[in-house]
Amino acid sequence: MATIGFVGLGVMGRPMVANLAAAGHTVNGFSRGEASRSAARDAGLSVVDSVAEAVAHADLVITMLPDSPDVEEVALGDDGILTHIPDGADYIDASTIRPEVARKIASAFVSAGHGALDAPVSGGEAGAREGALSIMVGGDPETLERWRSVLDAVGASVVHVGPSGAGQVVKAANQLVVALHLQALAEAVVFLEAQSVDVETALSVIRKGLGGSTVLERKSDSVLAGDFRPGFRAELHAKDLAIVEASARTGGVGLPATGLVSQLMRSVIARGSGASDHSALVELARVLNGRVDA
Template structure:
């Protein structure tokens, strides 16, 4: 008999991820803070639940996809949280991006109830979630990973078991500093081309064929040229991820200058009320610092 699945958190990422599980033929129990967020899933055949605890009572494997560390703590450990309904032998898969140390604490609490936890943050944005092509970075036991791997492969095409619980969150922080630093580098290259009177679109085309090629240059380089920052991944969420990374660096006594620079760019974006733009809008801050208007 196939396992019954639960999914909690049906926002810009969670909703398409849950829909992909439904389309793959899985029975799904869902919960979100807003009833309207559950309706597309109910229309597709999911059963709605009044609380995370109710999801856990009905499901064998429960996925969570919410915004930040306090949200995960509330959803899993709160008064009506998953821990109140989860049965021994069930698995909680948190796909949010949160603190690795908090993840370990939550896993310890669940373990006292005989419930396993995996941390499985993702990269790939809304488009990756819709297409089922996310990169999924997993921490936790090998046994739990093997159990849920076929489910993760419905939502992502690059699923890697990184290590023990919390390792997925560490990997996600690594991802965010690489992505952020590359966005900043591409923004500087586009600005240099434009300020030199050179066609930035042709510069991008040339760079795509060489060692500078990257997914960031391909997608976000075009966004910068077009001055089009409709969000695939909102700057305020990237800011939150960099805050988590900064806290981890402080715990470890690490100096990460590129991460600090990215955080400042994102702080400026959010501070100017632009937090709902894509994080590629770092280019707008760089333009402003150099006294230039966007060319798009």
């Protein structure tokens, strides 16, 4: 069993910490926001008051943070993880960030004698609660094997996909696919509504055929109930699609469908729904078709 410092106790981080603790690991959690720390304490998790305290006696440090600047500051800042991490401890970032930032951070940790992995996750809040996340790992394979049992406590699939940064590249591709599936669901709902077909019945049939997907399985019921409480916020998905677009430009490839859904996701934010679930694309589709008021 490992002693783990975990930084980032938000929607994804809290259930991940709970699953790590349930597996028998000692986890000291920290979050920069007081509300997140309070929610974690209310959930019965061990919460400390600083990065330094979280890291102090850790065998492994894990971060789950919103964006590249957050991870860079927490990992490499003056009072960050690299300053306090004990000799022999390793670092895993489970956030979704730019691949080049992941490579920069990994290089800094490896140069200082620590193992480092980028291990972004997919599965949303439900997957985090169930310990069923899909984890795509970039970095040294031996470091992954050292900590595979820890990642198995939060994920149903843990796959090494390449060197440092590769996990983030694969996660970007995942977010591309998820966004397109969400937009397909949104347009299917609006199409079915316009044809006076029972949407719930129709989606139940589609989910069992070639058009079925994890997106339809996890999102159809909440979309039909008008429940857009965030399992994954639209504003975060827009950030991820921006990573895809930037990486596509660097790689010299054109992704027209991705560009379109990225604009649509940003339109969801412009309507004031950035904190809603990314499935709020269906509400935008209804607005664009005049089926609800803007």
